[in-house]
Amino acid sequence: MSTHVLLVEDEQNLARGLAFNFESEGYTVEVHERGESALARLLGETAGPDVDLIVLDVMLPGISGLDLLERVRERGIDTPVLMLTARDAERDVIHGLDLGADDYLTKPFSLPVLLARARTLLRRSGGPAGSGRTFRIGDTVVHPDRFEIERGGAIASLTARELDLLALLWERRGRAVSRGQILQEVWDLHPETRTRVVDTFISRLRKLIEPDPGRPQYLHSVRAFGYRLEAD
Ligand code: CA
16 A cells, blocks of 8 residues: 555645655655545545545635644544645744644745655654655665664764755756756755855765765766766
């Protein structure tokens, strides 16, 4: 049985993008544009597979994500909930966490981070296989849910952005990823932003995963373009 995600999001483009990314990780996804239909589903009034994770937008056209969350928790349903909130909506975040949301992300967020958070929640809830998945680059094992990497018995911690960058390159391993794409997806910056931040982060990651950071085997520079990860 694959992990089933119930996604409640009224912005169709975002919902499609999220569904695509979850599906390419092997999850099944069911999108609800309105809280009412998601609630009916969660309360068992409409049929469907058991839900392992709820990804819940707070701002919805009918009942809000927070109302939905409150009613679901009132009924004793403890499926993990990852909330999606607007920027500058701290009150929603606090209210949502009080109502029993397990985690939240502020829009705009990057997809690798969303997937890492989803895996953490599934792992915590003892979810099905595929959750808490690690990946390997040479002799380094990356644990996205713990923000850690392990190499030769030593453990180092990663910041959220370092993990995000590494996860992005790993998801597209074997292919060159441009600096602009990285800036956009990891830092939410315009692709043409003039900054060395990507290169700085790459050199930090090389120190963590490369046997000889000066002669990279895994994290390759692609001249005048960006970077490519070779991980097999
Ligand atoms: Ca919305």
